[in-house]
Amino acid sequence: MTTGARRRMGVEERREQLIAVALDQFSHRSPEDVSIDEIAEAAGISRPLVYHYFPGKQQLYEAALRRAADELAARFVEPQEGPLGARLLRVMERFFDFVDEHGPGFSALMRGGPAIGSGRTGAMIEGVRQAAYEQILAHLRVSSPAPRLALVVRSWISLAETTALLWLDGRRIPRAELERQLVHDFAALASVSAAYDPETAAVVRRFLADEPADGMFADLVTRLMALPETV
Secondary structure: OOOOOOOOOOHHHHHHHHHHHHHHHHHHOOHHHOOHHHHHHHHOOOHHHHHHHOOOHHHHHHHHHHHHHHHHHHOOOOOOOOOHHHHHHHHHHHHHHHHHHOHHHHHHHHHOOOOOOHHHHHHHHHHHHHHHHHHHHHHOOOOOOOHHHHHHHHHHHHHHHHHHHHHHOOOOOOHHHHHHHHHHHHHHHHHHHHOOOHHHHHHHHHHHHOOOOOOHHHHHHHHHHOOOOOO
16 A cells, blocks of 8 residues: 655755756746746755755756756767658757757757856757767768868758747747758758868768658759749
């Protein structure tokens, strides 16, 4: 027969619980609007016990942002199998899953929240960007990219971030359309760079050769061919 008695947690288990609770709270409201009292109540513990594990809200906020950064970086991990367009679409779907679930937290991470030093926030953001950059290069089967190809990949990652932040402000464009558009954006950026750089051209030729007739990049060509004529 159960008694309903609260199970005692170990130190690390309690810290992990508080980080998870804080991340959930910060995912639904701006961090400055969330109090330690609310986090304590959601965790089912007293306010003094929160301070036992974290010196203050800033430290708890930092831990939550680090968790968010780790989760976001993991969204870019994708098996290197099948057409590149389909792989990038799955990455964008998981990326926007995170953005959708953790809107305020995502904004705080990318824009730098008020409760944490900008240096530490910047390091977290750069960690996410670097992880995404390395994943995309792996999909392109390139280990040491030439400057133009590196610029394409980093520009695309920055575009995905900016698009997601703007989308959160009203969500006026269907999310699924933006996910597909960002995959097409990658193809467009790479194609333009291919006109200037032989290495990028070789990469573009390779991933287009692997693309099926009904694939993501073929869909872009179909959409461009269907553009209405100007009057």
